[in-house]
Every structure is written in structure tokens, then in C-alpha cells.
Amino acid sequence: MNEDYEEFEAIIGLEIHCALNTKTKLFGREPNYFGAEPNSNIGYVDTGQPGILPVLNKEAVKKAITFGLAVNGTINEISYFDRKSYFYPDCPFNYQITQFYHPIITGGSITCDVDGVLKTFTIEHTHLENDAGKLVHFPDFTGVDFNRSGAPLIEIVSDPCMRSPKEASVYASTIRSILEYTECSYCNMQEGHFRMDANISVRLKGEKHLRPKAEIKNMNSFANMELAIETEIQSQIAFYRKNPTGTIKTGTYRFDLEKQKTILMRAKESAEDYRYFPEPDLPPLVLEKSFIDGIRENLKELPLKKAHRFTHELGLTPYFTNLLIADKALCDFFEKGVTHCTHPKAYCNWVVVEFTARANEKNIHVKDLEISPVSIAHLVNMIEKGRITGKMAKEIADLMVENPKMSPEEIADSDSKFKLMGDHNALEAIIDSILKENLESIRDFKNGKEKAFQFLVGEVMKKTRGSASPPLVKELLTKKIHSSNG
């Protein structure tokens, strides 16, 4: 993707709508779950009944504060709600309750790795608001599904601080992972938990003022957003090259993926007047400092910090670390077992490679194998302690998938094939015979060839048909080689 715009530079700001995963809606008491049958999770608030009043959901407030703390924003001890008026059938009151004048969170910033360079992006503010319902179109009529109506959202408004589509998508995906790891949102993009609007303008490098912007609404994939932004930047640059003194038509666009074009939805001249004014049904939202501090104390580890811990304390490779962080369910599973394991790196490998492969065969996620991560940790410990061999462990892993409730110890005890050669004398006899057959390898080893030793270990394992404990084999081999006068 072209990020060098020659004499031009692109200015991008994002508005992200994120659905908070609270149990109930923002101002009503109905379940906050909209995958259900149309209009099955609706109440008097969600359908805009006369006489009904909004009552703010404290859990949603907590989650908004959690996000605010995670991005180092200022949590405003007093904030207000406002009415935003517009008529649309999915908006039951024909106004949305939002925070236009005094949002709950001001400021904040995140640091992201953009192609190996650390960049900081700043957030203007974050506010609470309720979601609308959804129109469902049928051949001869249109219906409204109010299940999503009243769902709690936070809108995270960045400063116009991004300069390329890539920066925008890295910023957005970092915000998403923060929301996920702080357990504010499920962030399921297909379900619309995380929707992005981009404001885009271009200007000549060195210019101080911002030129008019285009807004692309409602994108729910990072790749499509990059594409949409790039397309819009190119189209604006092309316009200004042709009309150096002209101004682009400001307005609201949507991105048509098939046509690879941004399509104008509403020009600025016809922009709606939302007639914002303070919501009289809700008193000011006053937050006690102790309430905020309580949330701060219970703040979950942020993804960037977690990644740092994985590589620096657990010794995981950046590759494995990224794999884990990118999949919160996998990461949670990994973390549940890692404290029970003496070798985090090996355990990581078993979770991310071995068991994931087995889960993939069944087209399910590792967590859905129903195997406890602690069992996997124990399996790894058994290998490390020399109780079983790696080869045996793979077979035991297969059996664990079949019998998820059995521990690896139980499986190992249930079959003699998982017994290591217990007889030292027999093993020593085998080692002696291998050493006799491979005098050259001993010489190579003594001359510093590490590989020769591994070869000898392999030979012993082969002869014992894998039933010997590798650590024991190594120990005996070393002793015998050193005592041999070769």
C-alpha cells in the first residue's frame, strides 16, 4: 500500500464505537444480548414507551472508566448526558442519549508498534451513549429489530493524529485489544461490537491548517478500513492535483467493497442539525474518587504489558507472544496453566502448536477441547522430569483429546507402553553396546562435535524403542564417555 503521498500528507482521525459487554442495557434492565430472535430482548426503554425514564447502568460506567484508565485518560468526576435528536425508525425516542458537551473521559493515548517503529496516538475523548436498533428489509416491507436498541456503547474519538491507513489500522487494532483484555467488550467485529468511522483529509506537506474532510462510516474490518482510507486519500490527492485551489465536497461516505469506491451518503450542506441539549431525565454523573481508584486497583493487565512479560519473564519468542496476544481466548487458556508448569516455553509450544493442531482437526478452539490447561502443564512437567518421552507425550496428548477429563498421569499409568525402562543395568548394557559400535562418534564428541552426542542419544533411544528416559540416557552416556579412555 502506498504511504508516500509525495508532496501531500494524509490526516486521519478515527471514531470507534465499541459495544460494552454489560449484562443489561445502558438505560433499561433488559439483557444486553442481540444475537437472539428479533425483538426478544426488548423493554419499555428500548421501544420508547411513553412515560419511561432512563436509569443509568453502573456496570457500563465502570467499563467506560476501565477503558479510560487503560489509555491514561482523565476520568471526569462530573460528566453529563445530552439528547441528540434525529428521526429514524431504529431510534425509538427519535433522540439518542449521548455525552456531547461533557464526556466521562477526556484525553488519553496509546503506543503502538507500526512496522517496527513505536508511535503514540492520542485520544480526544471517550463518551457513553446508547446504540440504536436495526432495520431488517424484506421484499415488501421493512421491520425494526430493537434487540440492540439501548445497548451500551463507548465512542472513542481520536485526535487527527494518524498519517497513513496502516497507522489507522494499527491504532484501531490496539484499541480493540485493550478493550478485549480489560474485559470491556467482546469486540466481535462481525457482530458489530467494534465499528469504525474514519475522518480523512489531505494537505500539502508543511501546511498548518486542516482542509475539509470526508467521513467514511461504519467499517468493521481493519483490512477494509485500510483500503477505504487509501482509496479516499488517493481520490482527494487526485482532486487537488487537478484543482489546486478547489475544495473537496465534505460529507459522509460509505465504502463499497465491490466497487472499491467511497460512496457519498450525505453532503455537508444537508447535514442534520442534532439540536443537542442536556438530558433532563438524568442527573449529572458524579464519580467518587474512591470509586475510580477501586476500578484502577482491579485493572486487568494491558496487552502491551502482558506481551512484555511473556517475552522477558517467560522467555517466549516474539512470534509465540504475538500469536497468544492476538487470540485472547488462547491467551487466557495459556495463562491458566502456565503457573503450574516449570517450563513455560515448552508449555507454550504444547498449547499453541500441539493441542491447537489437534483442535484444528476438529474445527474447534483449544479451549473447547475441554482439556484443562493445568493438565497440559502437567504433561509438560512429566516430560521435563523424564517420566515420559516426547514421543509418549504426543500419544498421551491424542488420548487426552479423546478423554478430556483424564489427567495425563492417569493416562500414563493406564498403559505399560508409557513406562520408561526402569532397569538401570539393562539400559547401561544397551549404552555400552552402542558406545562400542560407535567409537568414531565418541572421538568426534571429545573433539567438540555436539552433534555426535545427539547421535548417540538417538541410537540408544532407537534401541530401547523410545522407552528410556532421555535425561537418564544423557546422564549415563556422559558418565560413560568421560570414564572411557579414548
Add this chain to the structure above:
Amino acid sequence: MFSLSAIELSLKFKKKEYSATEIITAFLQRAKNEPYGALLSVLEDRALKKAAELDAKQKSGKTLGLLAGVPVIVKDNILIQGEKTTCGSKFLENYRAPYSATVVTELEKHDAIIIAKANMDEFAMGSSTATSAYHRTDNPWNQDYTPGGSSGGSAAAVAGLLAPLSLGSDTGGSVRQPAAFCGIYGFKPTYGRISRHGLVAFASSLDQIGPFSRSIDDLALISNVLATPCNHDSTSIQTPAEDYLNALDGDICHLKIGVPREFLEGIDPEIRSAFEKFLTTLRECGAQTVDITLPHNNYSVPVYYILAPAEASTNLARFDGIRYTSRSKKAKTLSEVYTFSRTEGFGKEVTQRILLGTYVLSAGFQDAYYKKAQKVRYKICKDYEDAFEKCDVIAFPTTPVPPFKHGSITDPLTMYKQDIFTISANMAGLPSLSIPVGLTKEALPIGIQVQAPQMQDGLVMNVAKAFELKTSFFRLRPPSYQGNDHE
């Protein structure tokens, strides 16, 4: 039976002189034949069922509620589950409430029986009940006159002995002005003291449900029932209310009553002299009067007609022909559904106020109108704060003029000025009670209101109690019902 107070009626029920079914049957009969046009619907089946349940409850020996057996009428902008709630509008002609307002739940928890819903100005916008899309309501004192509004039906119902108690709603005087016109008590409590959950909103920051009664004890009793914290209303006061009835002793010795003398300029002379007599009576009770001033009250009408329509324009946006309101049959497109349904559904006064409210909130006009009006609202509140440094309560007439004839005011501005003395209590969220103090030469009622700082609801009731102990105006009944009370 019909002229009994709620307290007397409930006592007779508790002593088993009347069964609930007997009381309710009699009142329903009267309601069905009432001559004032005070009611929009009579809840016969529901009321009889509740009466039978109450009789059974009494038989089983369970403790009976504070309002056991008392028939109550509620304004038709208060929701009762399963019953029609029209708000006096054609738009909600067929709307049945899916839930009950907190006030309804509280009344029924205390064994009151709601027998009917009262007529009102459409969506509570008006001062004469004439904007109702259904029919007009007459003043029981003289049927050529209006009962006031917007809660004119609720006021006429209590004055006309259709029930001892009723509920109205007061956004700019809609309980107090009809109470004054109908010669009964009408109370607007401290903002937030009575839950608004289930009251169809007009202007949320000003709306308050309030009761009507013919005696101050009844008013205190029903206030005890209604003034409870409610977790469905974020503006509900969360501390429990005092026991108003128990505190009612009529002792106002040394109480300082503030009088804004400037209000008395140019008002009807009969009202002015009734007010002076009222003050004399209170002084006889040991109270002192002091002159105070509320300099920004002059602006209360213009400020009200910016703020209330602004809030109303959004509160009424939900009536759109999409879900429960009637949809225009002519509409073919979405925009036509909105435009035609709302044009057909709302009456002239409501349309006018929605347009006004939309205008004052619009980009480019909001600073000049809505925001400026908010600033003046704070000044009005500040006036009260200053005044209450010098006095405990404030008294002045409820209305500048006595009741007027049907159709005699056609100019909206003249009609809006009806509220000149009532609006400021809504602006400041104060408790304000209109007290019946006598009649004009033409035998039309006069009301005086008493206001106090927020949360001092009991204090204003006690001033009324003191006055009631000294006078007998509250015993006056409309001529149409004298000797007409078949017990």
C-alpha cells in the same frame, strides 16, 4: 357518600359501614353520568375487580392500606397497565399502557381504587383543558366557565365530588391553576419527591405529579402514599419523605411569610382582597408577614415558553407513527409516515409548541434562546434563595384573574400569561400548594398559593392547615351538588 373526605370514606370502609364494592359501585355510577366532561374513561371492570379483591382482603383480616376503599381519579397522562392512556390526544387514541406508573402502583399498594381517567389539555399543553382532542371540561361551579388546565378534568372531578382525590401533573401550574379555578387544594410537590415513572413527559425538568383534594388532611394522606423514592426515575429523591399527615398541627406561630408585593399590581381586585384577607387570617394565627421581591419572575413566562417546548419537542418525538401511535393512512414513504402521522396526530397547540421547541434548539438559535433561557432560570432560582433568607414560606395568588368563560381567551399569549404566578415554582423545583380561599361575587373560586424551599412540602401543608382551622372555605361545594348528595 360523595361529599365524604378520603379519610372519612376509608374509615367507614374499615368500620365495615360500606364495603369497597358498595363504595366503588356508587362512584362508578356517578362517574358514568357526570355532567362536566371531566373524564375520558371509566375503569369499571378494573375498579370492580379491585374492589372485590379489597373486600376479600378485609375479610381475610389482612392489614388494610392508608387509602383502603378510596376511589381516586388520575389524569390521562399517567399509565395504568392494560388501560388506555390518551394524553387527551387523538395520536394515542388506542394506546394501552404496557406498565403502570409508580404513583399507580403506590396508590394500589395502599388499597386505593382508581375508577377513572381524567380529561386534560392535549399532552398537558394548555390552561383551560380546551386543547383536549376529545371534549371540553366544565367548571363545576359554573358550567359556562373552564376548570383551568391542563389538569382540568382531575380538578373538576374532585370539585364535582366524582372522587375525594385525584392526580394531575404540573409543569407550569397545571395542578395549581385548575385547583384555584375549581375551589380545591392542588399541590405541586418538590421536584423529584413523587416519581415521574409512567407519567407521559411534557417537560422533564419541570414536570411533577400532584394531588387534588377537598381537605388538607386528605392531601397530606395521599402525599404520604405518593412521596416515595423510586428506582425507575433517576431524578427521584432517594431519602424517604416525612409523615406529612402526622406533622399537620396548624401551628404557624412565628412563621415568616414572604409577600412579593410587586405581584399584586394590576391583578384582579377581588383576588387581591381575598389575598389580603388570607394574610390577615395567617397573622391571626401568629405568623408574621414580610415583604420580599422576586425580580426575575417577570421573565418566567417567556423563559418557560422556551425551555418547556424545547424539552417537549424531544419528549414528543417518540410519537411518530412507527410503533404505537396511529399511522397516517395516506403515508407511502418513511418521511410521509412521520410528516402525515404527526400532522394528523397532534393538535394545533401541541404542534405550535413542538415547532417552537425545535426552533429554539436549532443550530444558530440555541445560544440566543435555549441557553439564555437556562441562565434566566438560574436567576429565578437565585431570587428564591435570596427571598428564603428573609422568610420561611412565600404566599401570593395562584392566578392573576378568576376563572374565565369557555372560549373567552383565544390569543395564545394571553392564555400563556395565566401561568405568570405558577411557573417559577417549577423552574426552582419548589413545593407549591394552591389553597381555596373563597369566592368572587360571581361565585367563582379563588386560590392562593404557598411556596417553600425544596423538601419543605410539609411546611406549606401546615400553613394550609392553619388557614383551614380558622375558616370554612374548603367546605364550600359547587351549587350543582348542594343537597344532591344521596348517602
